[in-house]
Amino acid sequence: MADSAVSIEDGIEFESFFRVTEPLLRRALVAGFGSDLGRDAAAEALAYGWRNWSRVSALANPAGYLYRVGERWAQRHRQRPQRWFAATAVQWDSPFEPGLAAVLAELPRRQRQVVVLVTGFGLSHRETAELLDISRSSVQNHVERALHTLRTRLGAQP
Amino acid sequence: MTIDEQLRTLIESAATPIELDELDPAMHHSTPPRRRMLPVLVGSMVLLGAGTGGALVASRPDEHEPSRVPETPGVEAPAAIVPPRPVPPSGDEYPLDATTAGELPSIPMSAWDRLGGGLGAPAVADGRSLLSWRTRDGEFYGYRTIQRQRGQIVEADCVSELGGVTGTNTSCVPVAARNLNEDVSSSWSDPPGAGTWMWTNVPDGTDYVQYRSDGTVLWQRPVDGLAVFPATGDRPNVVAIAYRSDGAILASTDPASMDAAWRAYQAALPNWFGGPEVPEASDEAAGTAAAEAFAACFTKAGNLPATRPTVPRRLEFALLPDGTAQSDDLWASCLAAAQTAFDRYVDRGTASASTQLATEDTVAAGVRCSGDSRRRLPDLVGLPEALAIANLAGYVSTFQTVNVLRPDLPNGRVISQTPAAGEPVGCDATNVKLTVSTDNPDDATTGTGPPTTVQARTATIPTTTPD
Numbered sequence: 001m002a003d004s005a006v007s008i009e010d011g012i013e014f015e016s017f018f019r020v021t022e023p024l025l026r027r028a029l030v031a032g033f034g035s036d037l038g039r040d041a042a043a044e045a046l047a048y049g050w051r052n053w054s055r056v057s058a059l060a061n062p063a064g065y066l067y068r069v070g071e072r073w074a075q076r077h078r079q080r081p082q083r084w085f086a087a088t089a090v091q092w093d094s095p096f097e098p099g100l101a102a103v104l105a106e107l108p109r110r111q112r113q114v115v116v117l118v119t120g121f122g123l124s125h126r127e128t129a130e131l132l133d134i135s136r137s138s139v140q141n142h143v144e145r146a147l148h149t150l151r152t153r154l155g156a157q158p
Numbered sequence: 159m160t161i162d163e164q165l166r167t168l169i170e171s172a173a174t175p176i177e178l179d180e181l182d183p184a185m186h187h188s189t190p191p192r193r194r195m196l197p198v199l200v201g202s203m204v205l206l207g208a209g210t211g212g213a214l215v216a217s218r219p220d221e222h223e224p225s226r227v228p229e230t231p232g233v234e235a236p237a238a239i240v241p242p243r244p245v246p247p248s249g250d251e252y253p254l255d256a257t258t259a260g261e262l263p264s265i266p267m268s269a270w271d272r273l274g275g276g277l278g279a280p281a282v283a284d285g286r287s288l289l290s291w292r293t294r295d296g297e298f299y300g301y302r303t304i305q306r307q308r309g310q311i312v313e314a315d316c317v318s319e320l321g322g323v324t325g326t327n328t329s330c331v332p333v334a335a336r337n338l339n340e341d342v343s344s345s346w347s348d349p350p351g352a353g354t355w356m357w358t359n360v361p362d363g364t365d366y367v368q369y370r371s372d373g374t375v376l377w378q379r380p381v382d383g384l385a386v387f388p389a390t391g392d393r394p395n396v397v398a399i400a401y402r403s404d405g406a407i408l409a410s411t412d413p414a415s416m417d418a419a420w421r422a423y424q425a426a427l428p429n430w431f432g433g434p435e436v437p438e439a440s441d442e443a444a445g446t447a448a449a450e451a452f453a454a455c456f457t458k459a460g461n462l463p464a465t466r467p468t469v470p471r472r473l474e475f476a477l478l479p480d481g482t483a484q485s486d487d488l489w490a491s492c493l494a495a496a497q498t499a500f501d502r503y504v505d506r507g508t509a510s511a512s513t514q515l516a517t518e519d520t521v522a523a524g525v526r527c528s529g530d531s532r533r534r535l536p537d538l539v540g541l542p543e544a545l546a547i548a549n550l551a552g553y554v555s556t557f558q559t560v561n562v563l564r565p566d567l568p569n570g571r572v573i574s575q576t577p578a579a580g581e582p583v584g585c586d587a588t589n590v591k592l593t594v595s596t597d598n599p600d601d602a603t604t605g606t607g608p609p610t611t612v613q614a615r616t617a618t619i620p621t622t623t624p625d
Contacts (some may be wrong), residue, residue: 009397015178027169035172042173047181084362089175100164112606133359 015054021063031116033074033092045070064133103153114139115146247366249375256381257290293386355389355396361408364400371396451499455492537579543570543594564595571595
């Protein structure tokens, strides 16, 4: 078993990091690359983070670094058949906007990620900027443009 | 449903959370690909087309969904995710068993001259708290006693090999520190290499403790909150984790967390000495007085250790002559007596310590002034004031202290004494004077320069002992 080479202290620390970071990475990468590729990219990034934990943990922004690891991984594997969001919209009798998934899929990747993280999950502009390694002003721009598109295409009032 | 709720739902339903054990390499090779939880109705939905509204087309579930993360060529397999969750635990079991008192050997009372972790002779323990255990390498007693900690008397739970015989291991954890789930007591035998590592406050609900030290991997089912393992080396680098049977970690400890927990506990205690450092020797002198007061309290209550030459099976010193354990009230009152005796010896950070000694009905004293009425004063110069005062006990009944402003010297040190060391002095002498440095301008009438007397007072050293 490989655990003989593993530091228990590192494991405990990584587990804490994992609990906080896994939802962020998964949501950002799923929003960016779809359900399958995004989730696998997040898993790959977290596995990479574990394999290199001593180095990654010393970084100023380990979550942002792992996001970029996952992003690169997803870009390399983009030829895989992509499956976008498994639309909950099939619940037709729900107040869910049936066109949302499609419109979201059409947004530029960065806009899609930002609007999901900021509007959907309530991350601050600063948190989103750190995770995606972009500026706060870019976050603001992406949010505004994404919401404008959603309003226009769906006729919704977010 | 608002747009933010819809976005959240959309993303959360698109991909299930990643579990920690998915990152384990074993998951890559030995288990079938994890099926993603598909949303409601049949199959997953593939989003096709573009344009407003798009088109949602239901499809059959992907029967050939690729396994989760494909291996990246050239990248080594990831290490196992930790902490390991040994069900059953990894390593060998090092069993710990509760024993009945009768199984343990008798301990000569003389061996209890100094109970490790306690306040010194005579040994005092709460008879109701006694427990005993055995490993394949040794036998252990557990008991509650009193300790001195940074200027006060506190209750502590101790574990001793063979009941605390001098030279063996004893570990004590203050009762008040037990809420620090990483607080660990460790001690090692002499010679190093044959020691014992003990965790005396393993959390309730722990099913087993995993112990790792220098390549040694063992596990144990704790008993009464105790886990005991053989230690190698005189300062083993131990990491121990308390697990529930389902793998949940309840607590863990390592040298760094142990030190941090201890520092936090110490920082929470009032520092009656008023400075960053506790004069340990003074602390010990005060502790001796407290122990004597504690023992005297029990003796007064009818507990006569002299009638019990050995301690068969249990620490019967703490039992009353009729074999019953002392009552709560007795334990509490004797604890208070110890604290009172201790308080009279500590400097609570003000110049009032010596005046606290001026109580005529004192119940304890470090040394009695009797017999030879002409003793020679010890050398007190350089000692902390509280220690110097403690050392005066037994030599004189009264003394005087004088504070002088000396910011160039450590605060609270004796810088001269009258009479000088070695000069004879009688029990009733009143001419003993200690000159003590201070760096507090509020205590001075002038600035730096020649020593300036700013305060003088007298006090009485107690000369009586408990009846």
